[in-house]
Amino acid sequence: MRFSEVIGQDEVKKILTAQVRSGRLPHALLLSGDTGYGTLALALALASYVLCSRQGDNDSCGECSECIKTDKLIHPDLHFSFPVIKKSNGTTTSDTYLKEWLTQLTSEKYFDFNDWLHVIGTDNKQAIIPDDEADNIIRKLSLSAYEGGWKVMIIWLPEKMRTEAANTLLKTLEEPSAKTLFILCAEHPEQMLDTILSRTQRIDVPPLSVEDLAKALMEQRGLDHDTAVSVARVSGGSWLKALKQICDADDSKVMLQSFIQLMRLAYMRDLSGLMKWSEGMVALGREQQKAYLSYMQNMLRENFIYNFGRSELNFMTPQETDFAYKFARFINERNIIRFTEEFAHAQRDVAGNVNGKAIFFNLALKTIILLRA
Numbered sequence: 001m002r003f004s005e006v007i008g009q010d011e012v013k014k015i016l017t018a019q020v021r022s023g024r025l026p027h028a029l030l031l032s033g034d035t036g037y038g039t040l041a042l043a044l045a046l047a048s049y050v051l052c053s054r055q056g057d058n059d060s061c062g063e064c065s066e067c068i069k070t071d072k073l074i075h076p077d078l079h080f081s082f083p084v085i086k087k088s089n090g091t092t093t094s095d096t097y098l099k100e101w102l103t104q105l106t107s108e109k110y111f112d113f114n115d116w117l118h119v120i121g122t123d124n125k126q127a128i129i130p131d132d133e134a135d136n137i138i139r140k141l142s143l144s145a146y147e148g149g150w151k152v153m154i155i156w157l158p159e160k161m162r163t164e165a166a167n168t169l170l171k172t173l174e175e176p177s178a179k180t181l182f183i184l185c186a187e188h189p190e191q192m193l194d195t196i197l198s199r200t201q202r203i204d205v206p207p208l209s210v211e212d213l214a215k216a217l218m219e220q221r222g223l224d225h226d227t228a229v230s231v232a233r234v235s236g237g238s239w240l241k242a243l244k245q246i247c248d249a250d251d252s253k254v255m256l257q258s259f260i261q262l263m264r265l266a267y268m269r270d271l272s273g274l275m276k277w278s279e280g281m282v283a284l285g286r287e288q289q290k291a292y293l294s295y296m297q298n299m300l301r302e303n304f305i306y307n308f309g310r311s312e313l314n315f316m317t318p319q320e321t322d323f324a325y326k327f328a329r330f331i332n333e334r335n336i337i338r339f340t341e342e343f344a345h346a347q348r349d350v351a352g353n354v355n356g357k358a359i360f361f362n363l364a365l366k367t368i369i370l371l372r373a
């Protein structure tokens, strides 16, 4: 990974490359920030820059044999340490899960602790950097560099390191061998030992700007400008949160279609169509049914409010607003209260295990009546 592939973070990139160029790179750097801001991506880009044999002013060359090995994650002087789940038999180190780690990094450099737990097949939040790992790190770094240059050790989430391991590692941090670079990527440095912290140079990685997030959403996910900006605004500077917003938005598109279908069929009094709609709802499963019903109550409220012509009171996507333009007039003071009561009632029935088909077909019939109120 090169700096040019890391989303935003121009200031941090400038600091890091300047340190390398001036030969003032500390032997232990702490990149502190949410994983969604890109701490690991920055660590990988820095490793690539340091190991590159034809380093430019601002980035690795991307073409030399060192760069190719770093990019494929097979550079013999690039090492990783990360939280794992201790196996019941034998010694557990990060290497026990190295295959999973490299597979994850090959497919996606932005991921968080929960994503990683999912990759190693557990939801056990007790994943740690185990005691055995410290010796493993020291052994790797005591070998001379294969390529005669730097040795880089990236430690992801060092706050998950057991105290004993951290104490063992401390000695290496105190007396590092020449041309050894530790890059620690921490979300919660306050959970780390002070003795470790005091031996690292801390760089705070800030939340991504709305502009940088929006640009990445357009380039990497094909969003149009307005959607990208509105997603970026509610993502708190985190690329991971932005991606989650897109997934949620896909869900709400499907729910909007179901809402539109119900309202159209009810307006046309299409009973066989409404029967099919009910069957579709029954097929969803209880949790999704509840999500749909709560989405639809929200849509009814939004459409009612739309009639006041005060857009600052509405919170709808462009697609939802399109539908409201034609539909909102059907939701008014004569039916809004009963409408929301009926949908809330259906939601309670779903939770209370009442026959699904009856709930939704009944709701569809009530919708016919209420639309004409």
Ligand SMILES: [Zn+2]
Pocket (backbone or CB within 6 Å): 052, 053, 054, 055, 060, 061, 062, 063, 064, 065, 066, 067
């Ligand atoms: Zn290179």
